[in-house]
Amino acid sequence: MNQHAEDCFICRKHRGEITIPGGIIYQDDLVYGCHIGGPEQIAEQKAYLGYLMVESRRHTPGLADLTDEEAQATGLLVTRLSQALKACTTAEHVYAFVFGDHVPHLHIHVLPRYRGAPPEYWSTHTNEWPDAPRGGITEIEALCAQLRAYLNSEHH
Numbered sequence: 250m251n252q253h254a255e256d257c258f259i260c261r262k263h264r265g266e267i268t269i270p271g272g273i274i275y276q277d278d279l280v281y282g283c284h285i286g287g288p289e290q291i292a293e294q295k296a297y298l299g300y301l302m303v304e305s306r307r308h309t310p311g312l313a314d315l316t317d318e319e320a321q322a323t324g325l326l327v328t329r330l331s332q333a334l335k336a337c338t339t340a341e342h343v344y345a346f347v348f349g350d351h352v353p354h355l356h357i358h359v360l361p362r363y364r365g366a367p368p369e370y371w372s373t374h375t376n377e378w379p380d381a382p383r384g385g386i387t388e389i390e391a392l393c394a395q396l397r398a399y400l401n402s403e404h405h
Contacts, residue, residue, distance in 0.1 A: 254308035259354040263306060270296065270386055271393030274330070275400055279306055279322040282330055284389050285358075294385040297376040298392055299334050301359040303327050303345075310353040327357055333399040334361045337392065338382070344375065 254260045261267050263281055270291055275282040281304045286296035303326050305319055315323060331343040340361030347357050362375045363382060370378035382388075 257308055257354050258352055259304050259356060260308050263304070271389040274301065274393050274396050275326060276306070277322065279319050280304065280326045281306055282326055282359075284393050286389055291385045291389070294388075295383050296385065296389060297360075298382040298384050298388055299338050299340060299361040299363075300376055301330055301334070301396075303330065303357040303359055305355040308354055311349050311355055312347060315355065323355075323357065327359055329400055330359050330396065333396045334359070336399055337395040339364045342371075344372065346373065 258267070262269060262283075263276075269283045270286040271284040273281065273283055283302055283304075284296075285300045285302050290296040303323060305315060305323060307319065309315060309319075312320070312323075327345050331345070334340045334343050338361055341364045342362040344360045344362065345357055346360075347355070349355065360375055362371060363378070366375060366378045366381065370381075375381070384392075
């Protein structure tokens with residue numbers, strides 16, 4: 250898929266053209282972090298709480314295309330959001346993975362595995378666990394506020 254920055258979903262989000270649930274958790278000149286959740290999931294109170302994205306600010310397709318500075322900032326944000334998820338939720342493990350098949354703009358999925366999740370719901374199936382914490386916009390906003398507070402605390 251060849252997609253330019255003008256019509257890229259992630260670039261449009263960074264420009265403020267697309268509203269994201271819970272607002273921006275973190276952003277600087279190199280990276281951007283937010284919660285994921287489609288309108289249908291949020292309306293049905295079924296968004297998987299803590300499912301985050303770390304994205305490069307520059308329109309670039311993948312990890313191999315990052316500058317050293319972007320790579321360092323990306324890795325640091327993935328680590329800090331993982332720490333924040335473990336501190337602010339019942340996450341016992343946090344996954345980070347990249348697919349990049351559908352949106353050619355680097356975005357890293359940062360996904361908590363909550364305490365009690367059976368092994369069949371580990372890895373890329375974690376967000377399918379029916380007993381995982383889920384919610385709508387109110388719950389996403391509350392969690393994002395906790396994560397922002399953690400990132401802004403003396404921990405970092």
